[in-house]
Amino acid sequence: MYQALFFLFAASAVGFAINLLIQRHPIHSALSLIGVMGSLASLYLMLGAEFLAVVQVIVYAGAVMVLFVFVIMLLNADKEEPSDRSKMAKYLGLPLLFLLLAMITVVIYRQFPEDAMVQFGDFPGQTAAIGRLLFRDFLLPFEVISILILIAIIGAIVLAKKEP
Amino acid sequence: MLSEYFSAVDFLLLKPAILLTIFGIGVMLTDLLLDERQKYFNAVTALVGIGFAAVQMLRIQSQMREAGVSEVEAFRGAIVLDGLGIFFIWLFLISTAITILISFRYLEIENEHHGEYYAILLFATVGMIFLAIGMDLITLFVGLELMVLSIYILAGFLRGDRRSNEAAMKYLLLGAFSSGILLYGMSLLYGMSNSTNLRVIGSALSQRPLGDPLVIMAVVTIAAGLFFKIGAVPFHQWLPDVYEGAPHSVAAFMSVGPKVAAFALLLRLFLVPLGELREQWEPLLIGVAVATMTLGNLAAISQSNIKRMLGYSAISHVGYILLGLVAGNETGLKGIVIYLLVYVFMNLGIFTVVVAMRRRDLVGDEINDMAGLMHKSPVMAILSLIFLLSLAGIPPTAGFLGKYFIFLSLLETGHYTLAVIAVLYVAVAIYYYFRIVVVMFMQPPADQELPSMSLGIRCALGVTAAMTLFMGLYPEPFIQLATGPVLAILR
Amino acid sequence: MPPVTPVHYLFLSMALFTIGVIGVLTRRNVIIILISIELIFNAVNINLVAFSSQFASISGQTFAIFVIVAAAAEAAVGLGIIIALFRNKETVNADEIDLMKW
Numbered sequence: 001m002y003q004a005l006f007f008l009f010a011a012s013a014v015g016f017a018i019n020l021l022i023q024r025h026p027i028h029s030a031l032s033l034i035g036v037m038g039s040l041a042s043l044y045l046m047l048g049a050e051f052l053a054v055v056q057v058i059v060y061a062g063a064v065m066v067l068f069v070f071v072i073m074l075l076n077a078d079k080e081e082p083s084d085r086s087k088m089a090k091y092l093g094l095p096l097l098f099l100l101l102a103m104i105t106v107v108i109y110r111q112f113p114e115d116a117m118v119q120f121g122d123f124p125g126q127t128a129a130i131g132r133l134l135f136r137d138f139l140l141p142f143e144v145i146s147i148l149i150l151i152a153i154i155g156a157i158v159l160a161k162k163e164p
Numbered sequence: 165m166l167s168e169y170f171s172a173v174d175f176l177l178l179k180p181a182i183l184l185t186i187f188g189i190g191v192m193l194t195d196l197l198l199d200e201r202q203k204y205f206n207a208v209t210a211l212v213g214i215g216f217a218a219v220q221m222l223r224i225q226s227q228m229r230e231a232g233v234s235e236v237e238a239f240r241g242a243i244v245l246d247g248l249g250i251f252f253i254w255l256f257l258i259s260t261a262i263t264i265l266i267s268f269r270y271l272e273i274e275n276e277h278h279g280e281y282y283a284i285l286l287f288a289t290v291g292m293i294f295l296a297i298g299m300d301l302i303t304l305f306v307g308l309e310l311m312v313l314s315i316y317i318l319a320g321f322l323r324g325d326r327r328s329n330e331a332a333m334k335y336l337l338l339g340a341f342s343s344g345i346l347l348y349g350m351s352l353l354y355g356m357s358n359s360t361n362l363r364v365i366g367s368a369l370s371q372r373p374l375g376d377p378l379v380i381m382a383v384v385t386i387a388a389g390l391f392f393k394i395g396a397v398p399f400h401q402w403l404p405d406v407y408e409g410a411p412h413s414v415a416a417f418m419s420v421g422p423k424v425a426a427f428a429l430l431l432r433l434f435l436v437p438l439g440e441l442r443e444q445w446e447p448l449l450i451g452v453a454v455a456t457m458t459l460g461n462l463a464a465i466s467q468s469n470i471k472r473m474l475g476y477s478a479i480s481h482v483g484y485i486l487l488g489l490v491a492g493n494e495t496g497l498k499g500i501v502i503y504l505l506v507y508v509f510m511n512l513g514i515f516t517v518v519v520a521m522r523r524r525d526l527v528g529d530e531i532n533d534m535a536g537l538m539h540k541s542p543v544m545a546i547l548s549l550i551f552l553l554s555l556a557g558i559p560p561t562a563g564f565l566g567k568y569f570i571f572l573s574l575l576e577t578g579h580y581t582l583a584v585i586a587v588l589y590v591a592v593a594i595y596y597y598f599r600i601v602v603v604m605f606m607q608p609p610a611d612q613e614l615p616s617m618s619l620g621i622r623c624a625l626g627v628t629a630a631m632t633l634f635m636g637l638y639p640e641p642f643i644q645l646a647t648g649p650v651l652a653i654l655r
Numbered sequence: 656m657p658p659v660t661p662v663h664y665l666f667l668s669m670a671l672f673t674i675g676v677i678g679v680l681t682r683r684n685v686i687i688i689l690i691s692i693e694l695i696f697n698a699v700n701i702n703l704v705a706f707s708s709q710f711a712s713i714s715g716q717t718f719a720i721f722v723i724v725a726a727a728a729e730a731a732v733g734l735g736i737i738i739a740l741f742r743n744k745e746t747v748n749a750d751e752i753d754l755m756k757w
Contacts (some may be wrong), residue, residue: 006659010667015693017674026686033690036671040697047664047708049716053701055723064693064727071734072686075741099674101666129713130720136169138717140178140239141306144294145724147185148310151287152728154192155317158280159332159735162742302718309725313732320736327742336733337688341679343729344695347722348672351702355661358710360718 005046013039030068037061051127174238177224177513180217180253181290186572187213188286188609195279203277207268207620210282214261214289221253234652237299241361244299247652250409251501252296252428253644255508259612261288262512262627263417265620266519270413273522273616276322276353285417288314292425299436301350301360304429306391308346311422312339318417319410331409346389352382352438362436370440383445386433387452393426396482397455404463404475412522412529415471416515418479420508427485427504431497434489437654442492449490454585457483461592469520471529473596474511477555480593481507484570487586491573494650499569501646506562506635513551513628517544520615531600536609545604547629552597554632557590562635563644662704672698685740689733696726 016035023029037060044053134142175182191209198205224245228236235246264282271277291310318338320332336480354360356378357368388399395403407415438445446562460480467473481503488500521528540547554563567590574583635642671694678691700719707715 003659005662010663013667014670014674017671020687020690020694021674021678021682026684026690029687029690033693036694036697040701043664043667043701044704047704049708049719052704052716052719055720056700059723059727060693064730067730067734068686068690071737075686075737090732103297103668120494126713130717132711133707133717134720137240137714138242138302138721139170140242141300141302141721144290144303145721147287147290148306148313148725148728150189151284151310151313151317152731154280154284155313155732156735158278158317159320159323159732160738302721305725306721309728313728316732316736320739323739324743326740326743329736329743332736333685336729336736337685337692340689340692340729340733341676341695343725344675344692347696347699348702351699351706351718354704354715354718355665355706355709358712358714360714424656427710452713454721481674 002046006043009039009042009046013043026072027069030065030072033068034061034065037065048126051130169240173236176227177236177243178240179220179224180257181293182621183216183220184213184286184293186289187216188283188290189287191279191283198279200277203272204268204281205277206277206282207264210264210286211261214257214264214287216547218254218257221250221257221393225250236561239303241363242300242303243294243297245297247649248428248431248501249297251505251649252424253293255424255505256289256292256296258514259417259420259424259508262286262516262624263413263421264415265624266512266516267413268620269616269618270411270519270522273524274322274325274411276411281318281321284314284317286339288318288421290430292421295425296428298432299362301354301362304432305347305350308429309343311425312343312393313340315414315418315422318414319406319560321414322411327409328411329409331406334402334409342392342399344389345385345392349385349389352378352385357601363434365437366439369437375444376381378439380444383438383441383448387437387445387448390430390433391452394423394430394482395479396452396486397459400456400459400479404467404472407475407478408469408472408529412471412515412519415474416512416519419474419511419515423478423482424504424508427500431489431500431653444491446492449486449578450582453483453486453490454582455483456480456486457586457589461589461596464596465592467596468531468536469529470531470600473531473600474514474518477593477596478511480589481555483589484567484586487579487582488570488573490582491570491577491579493573493577495569495576496573497650497653498643498646499566499573502569502642503650505642505646506566506632507592509589509628509631509635510551510554510561510563513625513632514548514555514640516621516624516628517548517551517615520544520617520621522618523613524590526611526613528593531603532607532610534604535607537604537615539609540612541615544625547625548604549601550629550632552601554636556594556597560633560636562632562639565635565639661705661709664701668698668701668705670698671695671701685737689730689737693726693730696722 013036016032020029020032023032037056041053041056044056187209191206192483194209208307235244263285271281287381288311291307293313294303294307295311297306316332316336320328322328353365357365359365369379392399422538457480460483462478464473467476485500485503488496518529521533526533554561555561556652557567571583571586674693675691675698679688682688682691700722703715703719707713
């Protein structure tokens with residue numbers, strides 16, 4: 001069951017990602033990315049990372065992608081005209097992609113022992129553990145990243161606001 | 165209880181960064197109270213903030229001396245303040261302060277004088293500080309993002325100017341892309357060690373077998389991400405474009421602060437966790453360093469835009485600095501530290517001249533805009549000559565000092581070919597730097613408008629020129645200054 | 656069926672990473688390039704979560720949370736720059752962003 005689910009979600013993630021790559025219109029690419037994120041959220045659940053799965057759906061698929069879709073609509077972005085480089089990508093890119101993937105599979109496959117992995121529900125009280133870690137071991141980056149968010153807010157306003 | 169996890173020392177170490185953040189927020193708040201003609205007050209506030217941070221740094225250093233410790237660990241190993249970190253923090257504070265000095269007249273001319281500019285500069289400095297003292301992948305990553313995100317915004321700060329928009333766009337796309345690649349390498353490091361602490365990762369990596377493919381993949385992705393950030397070949401294409409399109413004062417800042425911070429990150433990652441794998445990355449580094457010097461120097465010859473030319477010259481300097489890491493002995497690392505110190509002053513100096521060239525109706529970034537500077541402002545022309553001599557590495561200016569230690573370290577470690585190549589490229593560099601000198605001194609002025617001067621630009625020119633000359637003529641104290649940090653890395 | 660190991664997750668992450676890199680290098684629409692970069696960050700997160708699961712330690716997941724925040728901040732600023740660019744130039748095609756040599 002676990003294996004079947006893994007292959008289902010992994011295949012759908014890769015499928016959506018490839019669809020993202022070959023779609024001409026940005027809105028289709030953005031929707032494909034939401035598909036990738038949904039599949040990944042399911043995989044995170046299977047890995048026992050419930051908190052992250054929820055964050056992935058709420059923050060990523062929810063907030064960030066809505067922002068993307070909003071901007072695409074606002075700019076009324078059009079289909080992309082295929083250029084010489086994108087034709088080259090079609091004929092050269094995909095074979096290269098598969099070659100690279102095949103090589104990396106071989107490389108990685110030799111590296112890791114066939115461990116059993118933690119599965120859904122094996123990490124009791126995990127969200128609390130993440131909270132503890134955030135406020136103890138990683139307190140400093142946690143505080144610093146608040147400045148990062150402040151900068152992102154200021155930056156988006158400074159850059160996108162109309163000339164007075 | 166919280167006190168089991170943190171002590172007052174942890175927060176004392178953070179004081180400079182906390183003060184910079186508070187002043188950054190303060191600048192944005194007071195900005196609302198100021199009308200158009202009082203905006204220079206924002207620059208004063210930001211400078212006061214840097215002053216406070218500097219005072220706190222001095223106090224931290226004196227407390228460390230009193231306690232007799234050379235490094236302090238805080239936040240459960242997330243940051244380590246050692247000699248190298250202190251040195252880099254001072255460089256960041258100085259480069260941000262000088263950037264603020266040269267900014268306010270420039271922003272006035274561009275009619276984009278907003279308080280956010282100074283706030284973002286201060287936040288970028290906070291990010292750089294964490295890059296210099298971070299000892300944990302997450303802290304380093306957050307510091308890096310803080311720094312680059314600020315610079316994306318600053319590069320696009322002239323919203324009405326298409327070149328500025330394009331520079332910000334290119335920098336963001338390539339910067340985010342390189343962050344992604346770097347992060348992939350970091351995730352592999354975590355996967356091999358089950359820790360985000362650089363020292364733990366280092367000891368875990370040293371137990372992996374030689375030629376382990378996973379290690380090689382991590383080294384390659386991390387190196388590629390870092391080469392993007394410092395602008396080394398083959399990941400340099402963004403750099404001249406971004407320098408050319410970004411506002412002059414931001415290009416000045418980018419060429420020093422963030423560049424030094426990226427080198428701080430590179431030194432940390434290559435010397436602490438990847439230090440044991442020296443044989444694996446040294447050939448890679450030699451190739452990249454030689455290619456970087458070659459491309460930077462040769463491409464700089466044919467440029468007509470001075471910011472673009474300085475971009476390529478910055479690329480060639482990256483090549484020299486990487487050679488110090490190739491040598492890797494005490495002299496080499498000392499050479500890197502001194503080179504970065506010297507580079508901050510001379511590069512900010514020449515960029516200050518470029519900023520002053522921006523006049524009411526002249527962008528002032530073509531080399532020909534400098535024509536006849538000798539007749540218009542002899543002092544500025546002579547100071548530019550000093551900066552250019554120093555960039556080319558001719559004694560008695562400071563630039564010679566940096567190159568001297570790099571060459572010496574190459575000879576000490578037996579890299580004779582590399583030393584010869586590096587010396588040959590100095591000759592090329594002299595050629596393109598002197599093109600500017602010829603235009604300034606020999607050609608008649610094209611117009612009569614004088615360079616735009618302000619108190620800030622005068623101070624910045626004075627400080628950078630004095631340091632460039634002083635370090636060249638009397639290098640002894642600065643060599644001493646560099647020895648401490650280097651010993652901290654080697655230990 | 657063979658058990659699912661970290662290798663499977665690493666492979667998936669490498670696949671998404673490669674697709675993202677190809678997207679950045681070949682697509683010309685800056686919005687799609689930005690989306691491809693988001694894909695790269697997601698690939699990193701799979702790695703982190705899979706390793707975290709393998710070691711049964713939470714720090715990898717915490718790292719992934721930081722990555723998500725940084726990616727979101729980058730997307731916000733990136734889209735702000737795209738809007739500023741579009742206002743001056745009416746295009747989102749990277750080939751037309753050519754005032755300076757690309």
